Structures are given as C-alpha cells and as structure tokens.
Amino acid sequence: xxxxxxxxxxxxxxxxxxxxxxxxxxxxxxxxxxxxxxxxxxxxxxxxxxxxxxxxxxxxxxxxxxxxxxxxxxxxxxxxxxxxxxxxxxxxxxxxxxxxxxxxxxxxxxxxxxxxxxxxxxxxxxxxxxxxxxxxxxxxxxxxxxxxxxxxxxxxxxxxxxxxxxxxxxxxxxxxxxxxxxxxxxxxxxxxxxxxxxxxxxxxxxxxxxxxxxxxxxxxxxxxxxxxxxxxxxxxxxxxxxxxxxxx
Amino acid sequence: xxxxxxxxxxxxxxxxxxxxxxxxxxxxxxxxxxxxxxxxxxxxxxxxxxxxxxxxxxxxxxxxxxxxxxxxxxxxxxxxxxxxxxxxxxxxxxxxxxxxxxxxxxxxxxxxxxxxxxxxxxxxxxxxxxxxxxxxxxxxxxxxxxxxxxxxxxxxxxxxxxxxxxxxxxxxxxxxxxxxxxxxxxxxxxxxxxxxxxxxxxxxxxxxxxxxxxxxxxxxxxxxxxxxxxxxxxxxxxxxxxxxxxxxxxxxxxxxxxxxxxxxxxxxxxxxxxxxxxxxxxxxxxxxxxxxxxxxxxxxxxxxxxxxxxxxxxxxxxxxxxxxxxxxxxxxxxxxxxxxxxxxxxxxxxxxx
Ligand SMILES: Cc1ncc(C[n+]2csc(CCOP(=O)(O)OP(=O)(O)O)c2C)c(N)n1
Ligand code: SF4
Numbered sequence: 238x239x240x241x242x243x244x245x246x247x248x249x250x251x252x253x254x255x256x257x258x259x260x261x262x263x264x265x266x267x268x269x270x271x272x273x274x275x276x277x278x279x280x281x282x283x284x285x286x287x288x289x290x291x292x293x294x295x296x297x298x299x300x301x302x303x304x305x306x307x308x309x310x311x312x313x314x315x316x317x318x319x320x321x322x323x324x325x326x327x328x329x330x331x332x333x334x335x336x337x338x339x340x341x342x343x344x345x346x347x348x349x350x351x352x353x354x355x356x357x358x359x360x361x362x363x364x365x366x367x368x369x370x371x372x373x374x375x376x377x378x379x380x381x382x383x384x385x386x387x388x389x390x391x392x393x394x395x396x397x398x399x400x401x402x403x404x405x406x407x408x409x410x411x412x413x414x415x416x417x418x419x420x421x422x423x424x425x426x427x428x429x430x431x432x433x434x435x436x437x438x439x440x441x442x443x444x445x446x447x448x449x450x451x452x453x454x455x456x457x458x459x460x461x462x463x464x465x466x467x468x469x470x471x472x473x474x475x476x477x478x479x480x481x482x483x484x485x
Numbered sequence: 486x487x488x489x490x491x492x493x494x495x496x497x498x499x500x501x502x503x504x505x506x507x508x509x510x511x512x513x514x515x516x517x518x519x520x521x522x523x524x525x526x527x528x529x530x531x532x533x534x535x536x537x538x539x540x541x542x543x544x545x546x547x548x549x550x551x552x553x554x555x556x557x558x559x560x561x562x563x564x565x566x567x568x569x570x571x572x573x574x575x576x577x578x579x580x581x582x583x584x585x586x587x588x589x590x591x592x593x594x595x596x597x598x599x600x601x602x603x604x605x606x607x608x609x610x611x612x613x614x615x616x617x618x619x620x621x622x623x624x625x626x627x628x629x630x631x632x633x634x635x636x637x638x639x640x641x642x643x644x645x646x647x648x649x650x651x652x653x654x655x656x657x658x659x660x661x662x663x664x665x666x667x668x669x670x671x672x673x674x675x676x677x678x679x680x681x682x683x684x685x686x687x688x689x690x691x692x693x694x695x696x697x698x699x700x701x702x703x704x705x706x707x708x709x710x711x712x713x714x715x716x717x718x719x720x721x722x723x724x725x726x727x728x729x730x731x732x733x734x735x736x737x738x739x740x741x742x743x744x745x746x747x748x749x750x751x752x753x754x755x756x757x758x759x760x761x762x763x764x765x766x767x768x769x770x771x772x773x774x775x776x777x778x779x780x781x782x783x784x785x786x787x788x789x790x791x792x793x794x795x796x797x798x799x800x801x802x803x804x805x806x807x808x809x810x811x812x813x814x815x816x817x818x819x820x821x822x823x824x825x826x827x828x829x830x831x832x833x834x835x836x837x838x
Contacts, residue, residue: 249690279686282554294692300681302553302693305576308546311538315550315558316681318534319508323683341546344539 247273249298258458260448261290261357263415267425268328268355269297271432281324282316284309286338288330289363289450297328307338310345313352324435326353331372332362335397339371342401346441349406353431354443356397359450360469367453371395374468379453394472398445402478409434409442410478414470416449416462427477439481447473488663493628493653494519496664497587497635498527501559503666504636506585507533508558510547512540512566515599516655517589520561541566545573545586552582553693555680557639561587563655564605565596568613574648575614578710579695583642585635586620586650589658592818600818601655603740606795609652610769617707619714621649621721622768624739628662634766640672641721645713646679652768654791656741656820717770724772725764728754731782732761734830735808737800738789739765742821746789749826760830768796776803785833787811789826791819 247269255261272278278299285293287306294301304312309327317325334342334356345352361379362368369379369386372394376385386394402410409431413424424446431442447469449461456464491499497520501509509528511521525535538544544560551558562570567588577584590605592598609622621641625631631653638649681691697703725743728750729735738746743764750760759782763775785808788797794812801810813829815821 278684280683282681282683284550291696294694298690300683300691302550302681303580303696304549305546305572308542308549308573311543311546312550312553314536314538314543315508315510315547315552316554317550318536318547319551319554319556319558320682340539341543344543347539348536 245269245273247278247298248296251295253296254292255289256452258449258451258461259289260415263421264355264357264446264448265293265296267415267421267428268326271425271429272299275429275432275436277324277432277436281326282320284313284316284325284327286327286329286333288333290328290330290357291364293328307333307336308341309333310338310341310350310352310354314345314348314350317350317352324432326355326432328355329357330363331356331358331360331370335371335395342397343404346401346404346407346443349408349440351435351438352441353435355428356443356445357448358397358445358473359448360394361450361453363450363453372397374472396473398443398478401443405484406440407443407479408440408481408484412445412447412473412475412478414447414465414475416447416465434481437481440484445473488665490661491628491664492519492659492661493631494589494658495523496628496632497561498523499666500632500635501585501639502527502531502533504557504639506557506559506639507531508551508556509534510536510538510544510551510558510560512538512544512562514563514566516591516601516658517561517563517587519658520587541569542573545570548584549573549577549580549582552577552584553580553681555677555682559585559587561589563589563591564593564602564608567605567608571613574620575612575616575618576695577648578614578618578620579616580693581646582648582693583646584648585638585642586648587635588650588652590652590654592816598818599655601741601791601820602816602818603654603742603791604793604795604816605652606768606790606792609650610771610799618710619717619769621645621647621717623649623651624766624768625651625653625657626740626743626764628657628660629664631657632664632666636669640674643674644672645717647713652740654740721767722770722772722774723766724775725766726775727762727764728759729761729780731759732780733759733782733784734833735761735763735779735783735786736789737763737765737786737796739768739796742789742791745821745823746826749823749830752823752827753830758830758834771799771803773803779807783808785809785811787813787830787833789821790814791821792816
C-alpha cells in the first residue's frame with residue numbers, strides 16, 4: 238500500500254496541548270517538515286519562546302532551548318555564535334517578539350545573525366488569556382481592551398515584517414498565512430526558503446505567519462479562519478518583503 | 486611564569502581566556518569597560534567570539550544560549566547592568582548551566598556613581614532573579630587573587646553546572662598590580678552530554694529548560710538544586726583569617742576593604758590593641774566555618790564594608806548572638822580609611838571595657 242500521508246520525523250510523538258482549531262499546530266508541522274526535508278534535524282537547535290508555544294521544546298524532534306519571554310533571539314545568538322555550523326531557529330508569538338522582545342528581534346537582524354525566526358502573529362496574547370498585543374487590530378476586543386483597541390490611547394498595530402525589512406541584515410522577510418490549504422503550501426515554501434538562506438550563511442531570515450487564536454478571539458475554529466482572512470490580511474499584507482538578492 | 490603588570494579589568498579578560506573561555510557577551514558600563522574592550526581585541530586572536538549585545542538583558546541571554554551549547558562563556562558588567570541580568574541569571578541557574586559573571590561593583594542605588602562600592606553584596610548573594618537559587622560568589626582582594634579565582638570559577642561552574650559570580654569593586658578593576666598566570670592543576674570534569682548541540686540523529690533531543698509545569702516536578706527540581714547548594718556550602722567556603730590570636734575585636738571585611746582593614750590592624754597592633762580579620766573569599770557560601778572557633782579574647786565583631794551595611798546580616802547570622810556585631814562603612818564611592826576604621830574600633834574598645 239502506498240503511503241499517502243506520514244507524520245513528519247521533525248515532530249516527537251508527544252500530543253500537543255494547543256486548543257482545537259489553533260493554527261500553532263499547523264505551523265509546527267510546517268517547520269518540522271522543512272527541517273526533515275532539508276535533512277537538518279540532527280544539526281538544528283530550536284529556541285522556544287514564552288507563550289502558548291512554550292512547550293515547543295517537547296514537540297520539535299531536535300535539540301531545543303527554552304528562552305525567557307522575548308529573549309529567544311538573544312539566546313539563539315549565543316547558540317549560533319558557539320555552534321556556527323549548526324542551524325538555529327526561534328519560534329515566537331507576537332507578544333513575545335513584538336512587545337517584550339522587540340529589542341532583541343531588531344538587534345538579531347541588525348547584527349545579521351545567521352538564524353531563522355518563525356513569528357506567529359495571532360494578534361493577541363494567547364497564553365495569558367487574551368490581553369492586547371502590539372499586533373491587535375483597531376477595534377479588536379481583548380481582555381485589556383474590552384471595548385476594542387482604540388488608537389487614541391493604544392496607538393496602531395505594529396507591522397513587524399515591514400519594520401524588519403528596513404534592516405540591512407534581515408535578508409529574508411516574508412509574511413504568510415495558514416488559513417487555507419493553498420496558503421499553507423505557500424507558507425511552507427517561505428519557511429523552507431528562510432532556512433535555506435541560513436544554510437547559505439546569507440543573514441537573518443524571518444517568516445511572519447498569521448495565525449488564529451479561536452479561544453481568545455471567542456470564535457469557532459472555522460469562524461476564526463474567516464476572521465483572519467477578512468481582518469488580518471488587509472492590515473498585514475501577505476508576500477515577500479525581502480530576499481537575499483534584493484538585500485544586496 | 487614571570488609576573489606581568491596588569492590592570493585588574495584586563496587581567497580578568499586574560500584569566501578568562503587562559504581558562505579556555507572563548508565566548509564573551511557584554512554591554513558597556515563603567516567601571517568595567519576594559520573587560521569587553523580587552524575581549525574584543527584578544528578573543529578573535531584565539532578563534533573566540535566577542536559580541537557587544539544591545540543590552541545587559543540580551544547579553545545574559547546570549548550567555549544562556551552559549552552555555553546551553555556547552556562552551557565556556559563569560560559576561561561582565563557593573564551594578565545597574567547586573568540588576569538587568571538577574572532574570573537571565575535565574576534562568577541559567579534553573580536550567581543548571583555553567584557560566585561566569587563578573588561584577589565590578591559601583592555605587593548605587595539607581596544610576597548611583599561610577600566609583601568603587603560593595604553595595605551589591607545582597608544582589609550577589611541573595612540574587613535578584615526569581616526563585617530558590619544560589620550562585621557561587623567569589624570576592625578577590627587583589628589582582629592576583631582575581632586572576633586565580635576567575636580561572637577556577639570556570640571549573641567550579643562546569644563542576645556544579647551552576648553560574649559563578651566574581652565580585653570586585655571598581656578599585657580592583659582599575660588598579661595595576663603584578664600578576665602571575667600559574668600552572669593550574671588539572672581538574673576532572675564531567676562531559677557536557679546534556680548540551681544542545683544537535684542530535685546528529687544519534688540520540689534523543691537534549692532540552693535546556695527551567696520550566697516544570699507540574700508542581701511535584703518543580704519541587705523535586707528545587708530539592709535537587711538545594712542539595713547541590715548544600716554541597717557547595719560543605720566544600721566551597723573560603724576565607725582568610727588574619728591576626729586572630731588574642732584578638733579583642735574581629736573585623737569582617739572582603740575585597741579591597743579587607744586590605745584597608747589590614748592596615749588599620751597593623752597600626753593598632755603597635756598600640757598594643759589586638760584586632761583580627763576574617764576575610765570572606767566566598768561571599769556565598771558565606772564562610773561560616775571561620776566563625777566556629779573564636780579566640781576567647783574576642784568581645785565583638787565589626788563588619789567593615791563599602792556600603793551602608795549588607796554583609797553585616799550574615800555576620801549576625803553566624804555570630805548567632807555569641808558576640809555583638811557592630812558596623813563601619815562608607816558608601817557612594819567614598820573609600821574607608823584606616824584612620825576611620827581605627828577611630829571606630831577605639832570607640833568600640835572604650836565601650837567594651
Ligand atoms: C517576564 C515575563 N512577563 C510576562 C510573562 C507572562 N506571559 C506568558 S505568555 C505571555 C504572552 C504570550 O503571548 P504571545 O507571545 O502573543 O504568544 P501566544 O500565547 O499568543 O502564542 C505573557 C505576557 C512571563 N512569562 N514572563
Ligand atoms: S490560547 Fe489561542 S494561541 Fe493559545 S493554544 Fe489556544 S487557540 Fe492557540
């Protein structure tokens with residue numbers, strides 16, 4: 238019998254703790270498949286964030302290090318500078334990366350560290366129960382923005398990829414989404430490209446993945462996918478913002 | 486090997502490289518800038534890595550990453566910078582990683598001053614990070630001792646899989662003294678088979694982590710850590726006892742302050758007043774053993790510090806009511822003088838009669 242689908246070797250057998258319909262799981266699978274396809278699982282060290290994906294160190298089937306909230310890019314720097322021939326990636330949420338860790342992500346790009354960041358933007362703080370993130374959309378409700386995010390008191394959602402694309406050392410920047418199968422295929426391509434850029438030693442690469450949080454958005458998984466498409470994509474346009482060729 | 490004249494901060498860098506440390510992550514702050522400057526010049530020559538981080542917070546997290554990769558790694562800073570590193574130090578202790586952290590202490594609180602101080606005793610021995618963790622803390626009193634202890638710090642860090650802090654005040658960082666890089670005895674250290682260096686497909690993944698979501702798991706982890714700290718208490722206490730025979734007053738002082746206290750002791754000796762000194766070389770574990778047997782002549786302790794009084798708490802704990810504990814200190818970058826110390830001791834003796 239032909240094998241139609243096989244679980245990637247890039248993930249352990251541990252059952253994930255993600256809520257039903259949460260797209261963290263899909264993003265994990267894409268990263269894991271890429272590591273397997275590039276045959277770098279044994280050469281990779283991943284850095285887990287603080288956020289819903291804090292237990293990523295139990296799920297990725299490679300050596301892992303768990304970072305303090307927001308500090309994954311600094312931890313990854315320490316690893317990569319000690320093991321320059323290895324592949325190092327960070328997996329971070331938007332509270333982790335765009336808020337408390339905004340400094341670290343800017344400077345990992347600024348130093349052109351040869352690491353790869355998977356940035357999961359679900360426009361909210363998932364783990365702590367749905368507080369406002371820097372990426373929360375105007376009007377979007379959060380437990381610390383009960384009437385919806387109001388720009389007069391909280392400013393405007395941060396476009397991390399656009400910001401990082403202005404930094405010379407960030408040689409691969411792309412925003413993708415995982416709300417339908419076609420989008421997932423594209424997302425995987427971008428993730429693969431970002432790792433290839435690291436393997437080629439070209440500089441820092443980041444893939445921003447728009448993701449759902451049905452639990453804290455207060456929606457069914459299906460509705461959440463639609464909300465992402467209708468609200469997040471218009472504000473966070475998909476596409477490549479930088480490739481090593483352009484960065485030259 | 487011949488003695489060379491070196492500035493304290495540069496000797497720190499040289500000693501680290503000598504100890505096999507090829508990775509340094511730091512951020513500029515006075516009065517320790519010569520350490521990163523030295524490392525940026527010398528590490529590339531030995532195939533090492535120097536990174537000037539964007540902040541002390543990032544620097545200590547780079548240390549955490551590098552330590553997780555199994556390399557010998559160091560960072561240095563001064564008081565406000567160490568305050569920023571505390572979260573990362575707690576993670577390093579929690580994940581049981583070896584690393585060496587140097588603190589060239591300046592006056593506080595807040596931005597304080599850039600002058601020498603010892604007001605980070607609490608920050609060093611009580612930590613500032615969360616949780617039940619301890620650092621092995623060395624406090625050298627001269628550049629030679631700094632060089633010796635710093636090299637040993639790397640072995641101890643590896644042996645215990647625990648961060649080690651080396652505390653000097655601004656004076657030690659800036660003073661020039663002759664130092665000798667002695668041949669060090671070989672120490673058998675366990676292999677770093679826990680390091681996250683890539684599985685090569687040959688073993689299960691290694692995970693560097695301080696998260697234990699199950700309460701019983703975290704408690705078990707804490708019990709294990711505490712057993713390790715107890716082992717340090719049993720084996721790592723270090724001190725110097727000076728002029729203790731027939732001492733009426735026992736000074737307790739560390740670092741450069743201890744040198745000034747020795748001057749005062751010599752002057753008082755000429756007047757026939759016997760004063761002793763216990764100089765903690767490890768601030769943690771505090772050298773309790775030095776206080777077990779005291780001369781029968783002893784009437785009081787005095788903690789002498791370049792602070793408003795921090796180590797005095799530990800002196801009171803070890804004295805445990807046996808003798809009164811007095812204090813003399815200067816702060817803010819003011820250095821205690823032998824005359825000041827002598828005046829205070831004369832006062833005590835007058836009072837003790
Ligand atoms: C220093 C520190 N501050 C705050 C927290 C609490 N905390 C845990 S997860 C989190 C937010 C995570 O949100 P995000 O990065 O968006 O990830 P998500 O959970 O949505 O995947 C916060 C604030 C912490 N663990 N450490
Ligand atoms: S809280 Fe949100 S981000 Fe976290 S697992 Fe649940 S759905 Fe996913």
